[in-house]
Amino acid sequence: MDLRLYAVTDRSYLNGITLVEAVEMAIKGGATIIQLREKNIGxxxxxxxxxxxxxxxxxxxxxxxxxxxxDVALAVDADGVHVGQEDLPADVVRRMIGPGKILGVSAKTVEEGIKAQRDGADYLGVGAVYSTLTKPESDAIGLERVKMIKEAVDIPVVAIGGITLENAYEVMVKTGVDGLSTVSAVFSGDIEKNARLLIKEIERAFKDRNQSM
Amino acid sequence: MDLRLYAVTDRSYLNGITLVEAVEMAIKGGATIIQLREKNIGxxxxxxxxxxxxxxxxxxxxxxxxxxxxDVALAVDADGVHVGQEDLPADVVRRMIGPGKILGVSAKTVEEGIKAQRDGADYLGVGAVYSTLTKPESDAIGLERVKMIKEAVDIPVVAIGGITLENAYEVMVKTGVDGLSTVSAVFSGDIEKNARLLIKEIERAFKDRNQSM
Ligand code: NI
Incomplete structure (x- = not known):
């Protein structure tokens, strides 16, 4: 499972192209995993x-x-499902999808992270790293907390929330996470170029982390 | 499957009691089947x-x-699931829940009813019979259409939308449906009494229908 550039969809960012076209551009640029996230949709x-x-x-x-x-994940036989703390409980979801599917869980504390791992999560989505327009200050947990959660679990962790091309390298290096998850940094503007530049920053961070070890 | 009095929940009707208490009252009064319907909930x-x-x-x-x-139905091992025309397609749902669970489908045309039956529905919820505060005039299909749909399919049909104690008998007699589905006629006011009076009207209609045959 390659979580380096974890692109999360949001149709509200699309500018006259279809979601499928946007996803293809993200993949061509270097996105390594795609999450379909759509709210307020039947x-x-x-x-x-x-x-x-x-x-x-x-x-x-x-x-x-x-x-x-x-249910949508099962209906289309997707590769996995991602649940937040307000969605169906991780252990219940693991039972429903079986051992072969990927289960991701959002966590913003060490406790939530450890519980998710115990409940069968394959990876954690940790954040919000920074506050954003859609996530107020109170939701931001900062780099130090992301690092603590990463160190507390054995499953891979992606950082999410306020990730940009400018802070991508720093987030990777300072937290030790396995990848970055983002909506807007991939899907606003030139999607393929965004992904290409982001994955470059992420790879540069992996290289520098390895050398410093 | 006894569909005579099909009570659909809505927590906004509850007046200082819990949903569980409300459901128990409905059952004590005579509700024969319960649908848990909650919108805007994680x-x-x-x-x-x-x-x-x-x-x-x-x-x-x-x-x-x-x-x-x-997914919630599967997670709690409910007896069945009800889907509308904007929810997951009935044939997909049937595949997910298997043959042993109850599948209900909303239909407001003969075509939708026939398709739902073909797709594996065990019963239809047909309406809105009458317009209501929450369902505008344009959603009301009237008694004649309910009757047409009932006659076009072999699976049982419950009428829904604008059902009251006052019109319950007429709806049953004029459409030939197998039961009545309602939120407010059961859950507003004295729930147990509402259910008891409604089931009486429904039973009276069944009796009169049988005698006139
Ligand atoms: Ni959710």
Whole structure:
């Protein structure tokens, strides 16, 4: 499972292109895993979107993770599902999807991270690293906390929330996480270029981390 | 499957009692099947509610149907799931829940009803019979259309939308449906009494229909 550049969709960022086109650009640029996250959408529309996105992720052999709706993930036979602390409990989801599917869980404390790992998570999404327009200051946990959670668990961790091309290297180096998760840093503007520059920063951080060890 | 009085939950009707208490009152009054329908609620909260409601439906041996969220239905091992035309497609849901669970589908045209039956529905929820505060005139299909749909399919049909104690008998007699589905006619005011009076009207209609045949 390659979590280095974990791109999360949001149709509100799309500028006259389809979600499938956007996802393909992200993959061409270097996204290593795709999460389909759509809020305020009926199950039928989510299912239809997921089927289409799966065609392109399948073509490039990139894992497709469905946010929140385990039923949609099962219905399209996605590669996995990602749940937050307000979604179905991780242990229940693991039982539903079986051992072969990827289970991601959001965590913003060490306790949540350890519990998620015990409940069967394959990776953690940890954040928000920084506050953003959609996530207020109170949701931001900072680099130090991300690092603490990463060190407390054995499963891989991606950092999420306020990631930009400018801070990507620093987040990777200062926290030791396995990858970065982002919506806007990939999907706003030139998607393929965004992904290409981000993955470069992430690879540079991996290299520097390895050398300093 | 006894669909005579199909009570659909809505926590906004509750007046200082818990949903579990409300469901128990409905069952004591005569509700024959319960649908848990909660909008704008996270998966974890929905799951928690469903687990609690299942305890009481299980105690009285009344089927519990989960609205929309197939994953929640699977997670709590509910008796079935109900999907509308904007939810996951009925044939996909049937595949997910297997042959042993109840699948209900909303239909407001003959075509939707026939398709739902073909896709594996065990019953149809047909309406809105009448317009209501929450369903505008444009959603109301009237008694004649309900009757047409009932006659076009072989699976049982419950009428929904604008059902009251006052019109319950007429709806039953004029459409030939197998039961009535309602939120407010059961859950606003004295729940147990509402259910008791409604089931009486429904039974009276069944009796009169049988005699006139
Ligand atoms: Ni959610």
């Amino acid at each position: 199950g039928r529309e989510f299912y239809g979107l997921a089927l289409k996105v799966k065609e392109v992720t399948g073509l490039y052999n990139i894992p497709l993770i469905i946010n929140d709706r385990v | 998966g974890r909260e929905f799951y928690g509610l469903a687990l609690k409601v299942k305890e009481v439906t299980g105690l009285y041996n009344i089927p519990l149907i989960i609205n929309d969220r197939v």
